[in-house]
Amino acid sequence: MTLEVFAAIIAGTIFGTFIGALPGMGSVVALVVALPFTFSMSVNAAIALVLCIYCSSVFGGSISAILINTPGTPQSAATVFDGYPMTQQGKADLALGWATVSSVVGGLFSLIILMLAAPQLAAFGVRFGQVETFALILFALTCIAWVSRGSTLKGLIAGAIGLFLATIGPDTMTGLSRFHFGIAELSGGFSLISVLVGFFAMSEVFSRAAIREEGQTEHLLSGVGFRVAPWPEWRTRLRTLIQSSVIGTFIGVLPGTGATVATFVSYAEAKRASRRRDQYGKGEPEGVIASEAANNAVTGGALVPTLALGIPGDGATAVIMGALLIHGLVPGVQLFRNQPELIMGAFIILFFANILMFFAGLLGSQVFTRLLRLPEAILMAMVLLMSLVGAFAVRGNPADVVAAIIAGVVGVLLRFNGVPMAPIVIGMALGKTFEESFRQGMMMNDGSFLAFFTHPIALGIFVLTILVVGWPIVSRRFRGARHEE
Amino acid sequence: MKKVFRNLTVVVAAAGILIAASPVWAEYPERTIKMMIPFSAGGGTDVPGRFFAAEVEKILGKNIIVSNVTGAGGTIGATQLSKAKPDGYNLGFMPVGTTTTQPHIRKTSYNADSFEPICMVAQGPLYVVVLKDSPIKSIDEIIAKAKKGTVVTAGPPPGSLPHIAQAAVANAYGVKFKYVPHQGINQVAKSMLGGRVDVTVWFGDAAQRFGLRPLALLDSKRSREFPNVPTLAELGKPVESFVWFGFFAPRGTSSAIVSKLSNACDAAVKKPSFVANMKKAKRLIRYMPHKEFKAFFRRQFEQNGNLLRAVGLIK
Numbered sequence: 110m111t112l113e114v115f116a117a118i119i120a121g122t123i124f125g126t127f128i129g130a131l132p133g134m135g136s137v138v139a140l141v142v143a144l145p146f147t148f149s150m151s152v153n154a155a156i157a158l159v160l161c162i163y164c165s166s167v168f169g170g171s172i173s174a175i176l177i178n179t180p181g182t183p184q185s186a187a188t189v190f191d192g193y194p195m196t197q198q199g200k201a202d203l204a205l206g207w208a209t210v211s212s213v214v215g216g217l218f219s220l221i222i223l224m225l226a227a228p229q230l231a232a233f234g235v236r237f238g239q240v241e242t243f244a245l246i247l248f249a250l251t252c253i254a255w256v257s258r259g260s261t262l263k264g265l266i267a268g269a270i271g272l273f274l275a276t277i278g279p280d281t282m283t284g285l286s287r288f289h290f291g292i293a294e295l296s297g298g299f300s301l302i303s304v305l306v307g308f309f310a311m312s313e314v315f316s317r318a319a320i321r322e323e324g325q326t327e328h329l330l331s332g333v334g335f336r337v338a339p340w341p342e343w344r345t346r347l348r349t350l351i352q353s354s355v356i357g358t359f360i361g362v363l364p365g366t367g368a369t370v371a372t373f374v375s376y377a378e379a380k381r382a383s384r385r386r387d388q389y390g391k392g393e394p395e396g397v398i399a400s401e402a403a404n405n406a407v408t409g410g411a412l413v414p415t416l417a418l419g420i421p422g423d424g425a426t427a428v429i430m431g432a433l434l435i436h437g438l439v440p441g442v443q444l445f446r447n448q449p450e451l452i453m454g455a456f457i458i459l460f461f462a463n464i465l466m467f468f469a470g471l472l473g474s475q476v477f478t479r480l481l482r483l484p485e486a487i488l489m490a491m492v493l494l495m496s497l498v499g500a501f502a503v504r505g506n507p508a509d510v511v512a513a514i515i516a517g518v519v520g521v522l523l524r525f526n527g528v529p530m531a532p533i534v535i536g537m538a539l540g541k542t543f544e545e546s547f548r549q550g551m552m553m554n555d556g557s558f559l560a561f562f563t564h565p566i567a568l569g570i571f572v573l574t575i576l577v578v579g580w581p582i583v584s585r586r587f588r589g590a591r592h593e594e
Numbered sequence: 595m596k597k598v599f600r601n602l603t604v605v606v607a608a609a610g611i612l613i614a615a616s617p618v619w620a621e622y623p624e625r626t627i628k629m630m631i632p633f634s635a636g637g638g639t640d641v642p643g644r645f646f647a648a649e650v651e652k653i654l655g656k657n658i659i660v661s662n663v664t665g666a667g668g669t670i671g672a673t674q675l676s677k678a679k680p681d682g683y684n685l686g687f688m689p690v691g692t693t694t695t696q697p698h699i700r701k702t703s704y705n706a707d708s709f710e711p712i713c714m715v716a717q718g719p720l721y722v723v724v725l726k727d728s729p730i731k732s733i734d735e736i737i738a739k740a741k742k743g744t745v746v747t748a749g750p751p752p753g754s755l756p757h758i759a760q761a762a763v764a765n766a767y768g769v770k771f772k773y774v775p776h777q778g779i780n781q782v783a784k785s786m787l788g789g790r791v792d793v794t795v796w797f798g799d800a801a802q803r804f805g806l807r808p809l810a811l812l813d814s815k816r817s818r819e820f821p822n823v824p825t826l827a828e829l830g831k832p833v834e835s836f837v838w839f840g841f842f843a844p845r846g847t848s849s850a851i852v853s854k855l856s857n858a859c860d861a862a863v864k865k866p867s868f869v870a871n872m873k874k875a876k877r878l879i880r881y882m883p884h885k886e887f888k889a890f891f892r893r894q895f896e897q898n899g900n901l902l903r904a905v906g907l908i909k
Contacts, residue, residue, distance in 0.1 A: 137634075140635075141635040141636075141662070144635050144636065144644075145644070145660075148644075148648070232787075234784075235784050235785075235787040235788035236788045236789075237788070238785065238788050238790050239785075239790070278665070278666065279665070279666050279667070279751070280751075281751045281775050281776065281777050282751070282752075282775050283751070283752055283775075284667075284699060284751035284752035284753040284754065284757075284775065284907075285699070285700065286666055286700060293669075293670075293673055293702070293703060294670070296665070296666045296669065296670065296700065297664070297665025297666040297669075297670045298665065298666075300665075364780060364781070364784045365777075365780065365781050365784065414784075418783070418787065418803075418804060419783070419802075419803030419804050420780045420783050420784055420787075420803075420804070421780055424634070427634065427636060427637070427780070428634070428635055428636040429636075430636060431635060431636015431637060431640060431641060432636060434636065434641055434875050435636075435641055435644070435645075435871075435874075435875060436874065437873075437874030437875060437876075439799060439802045439803055439876060440803070441802055441803035441804060441805070442802075442803070442804065442805040443802050443803075443805070504662070504663060504664045504665055504670070505630075505661045505662060505663040505664070505671075506663060506664075506665065506670055545776075545777070549774055549775075549776070549785075552772070552774050553746070553774060553790055
């Protein structure tokens with residue numbers, strides 16, 4: 110390992126953590142910014158830089174999710190549910206500790222799986238077809254019910270809005286744009302980042318400005334930096350940690366499914382299986398674990414198809430693949446077979462990246478928790494500015510900035526009416542794959558939906574989905590009946 | 595007070611004259627140039643585009659900022675470029691689909707007249723590919739299978755080059771394939787490796803990345819990469835389809851600037867560093883100078899419109 114590679118690992122990890130923490134600047138933006146620098150680096154240093162940025166930016170997203178109720182990246186959207194309530198209770202340092210350790214564990218777990226069984230898992234991943242993907246997304250959508258506490262109806266409406274937003278723009282099946290009302294800027298659809306930034310960050314800023322008038326902004330101040338909870342607290346939550354790492358790795362392996370799906374599936378499953386179910390959404394560390402272990406476990410998982418098959422698992426791994434292509438390395442079957450030393454090097458880099466992430470988290474939380482002590486107006490102005498830059502940076506389309514502002518205003522109205530934001534983002538993040546896998550599946554099964562139930566894996570997921578949706582109804586009936594006795 | 599005001603007027607006037615006069619004696623380029631690529635960083639268009647930008651930057655001696663304006667088959671970026679100020683500081687690197695097929699399919703505000711083609715930089719021919727261990731060994735076997743039952747093909751959304759190419763191949767043999775649209779080649783590769791798609795049409799890198807096997811090449815002559823793969827023309831059906839990438843300015847850019855850029859392009863594609871980079875990334879350089887490319891571009895625009903009509907994608 111040369112000095113250059115080592116420098117790239119450190120720079121990449123710190124840079125990734127900080128960019129990930131900025132609202133709206135996700136992994137893709139961080140990677141694109143770094144891409145030109147890799148041109149003049151050696152191959153190994155370039156690989157080190159992009160891999161470290163990738164892993165640490167996914168973790169970085171949790172910092173702003175926890176501290177300011179705004180996920181830095183879409184993958185951290187589920188971290189908000191329990192991370193931010195912890196901040197409101199003055200436990201931000203603890204929340205960051207849970208998030209950091211979970212991220213490191215998730216990342217290392219998936220790395221081990223990547224090292225042990227990449228080719229075999231990749232072969233399984235491609236067998237997971239349209240029908241199975243459809244079933245999986247359907248299950249992930251049940252998360253809407255979990256996160257819309259209080260009013261399920263409002264949550265479902267919000268989810269439907271999200272699904273609708275995902276239909277705007279290019280339609281893969283026909284190659285045409287739809288629902289853009291002749292507005293050329295809309296023909297590419299909404300970018301998830303700009304909508305996310307609008308509904309979370311901008312609406313947070315706007316509503317705080319509105320509430321400020323009434324003079325009730327104070328919440329408990331947390332300690333600076335991060336604090337790792339004592340072992341007994343971890344021990345009782347170990348199950349969630351492992352389970353979420355497995356879910357994240359597994360979904361990461363499936364090309365084109367993505368980290369956002371993984372976090373929602375993980376959150377939904379953790380909540381379903383938990384004894385602390387009632388505490389979820391009120392600042393239960395398990396919620397943070399479920400989301401953060403899963404999204405970092407996706408990193409190793411998503412690299413499985415990228416390295417072993419040349420199929421990038423998501424937008425971020427697609428950019429990583431581009432960086433490798435520029436260096437004359439074509440990830441895929443031949444690279445994996447012919448240059449094992451390169452793949453081994455990538456594993457070692459990833460190992461260091463995940464360990465260093467802990468220290469980057471230590472450093473990042475020192476900086477970012479202090480930001481909470483800034484006068485609120487200044488902090489909110491910074492969030493606003495970063496959000497707008499982030500919304501623009503993803504696709505370079507000014508319309509995305511307008512979309513973010515509109516989403517922010519709509520978000521405020523929805524908040525004041527008690528409509529939860531998260532289901533909109535869930536619907537939007539999952540909508541496109543949901544629809545496409547359904548329509549492609551229908552085509553491949555000659556237009557028969559019943560044929561979907563003949564796929565064994567899909568059938569299993571359908572059954573699980575029915576159990577998840579049906580259980581609360583059944584248990585309420587059961588409990589209600591017992592009461593009457 | 596009056597004097598101050600008068601002095602100010604003089605300064606403003608002088609500044610005005612300076613600004614107005616500057617193009618006369620300032621040598622283009624005098625500041626940073628923007629180059630728009632309508633697809634995401636690290637992708638098929640972006641990689642040659644960035645290599646090319648790095649060379650042009652050295653030749654012109656001014657920074658070039660590459661911006662990826664993505665979405666809707668590249669039409670969002672292309673629309674932006676067509677509306678940009680034609681001052682030589684707004685340029686673009688775009689592929690065949692965005693510039694010559696999308697305007698026919700979508701109602702884009704731009705068309706063949708919206709751009710000043712500067713030069714063609716790169717190209718890539720398409721191959722008919724199957725899975726490495728697929729029982730299908732030749733084009734004839736695909737056709738035989740299509741006549742008996744269904745051949746499932748896949749590719750990017752309808753109207754994309756691979757979609758048109760597979761339709762052209764099917765047309766040439768008088769059969770029909772079942773085309774399942776996917777977002778892009780990565781999703782297609784997943785479906786193929788999972789055994790849900792029989793055949794697709796893609797570039798040479800499909801072999802190296804996904805281990806797919808080329809059966810025929812849609813070009814006029816065999817490639818250096820796969821000397822044993824016949825062209826479809828050799829097999830009796832002269833179907834040709836390849837993607838190209840060109841360097842564009844908005845229409846209205848002055849001829850002095852265009853000729854300067856065209857010279858820069860000429861020098862850039864011959865630079866050893868460019869040749870080496872493209873070779874490393876397994877991409878083919880195909881240079882076509884300004885005049886030739888301009889005529890070629892117009893021809894392609896019309897031909898692709900006709901082709902889309904022939905396969906029934908536009909009426």
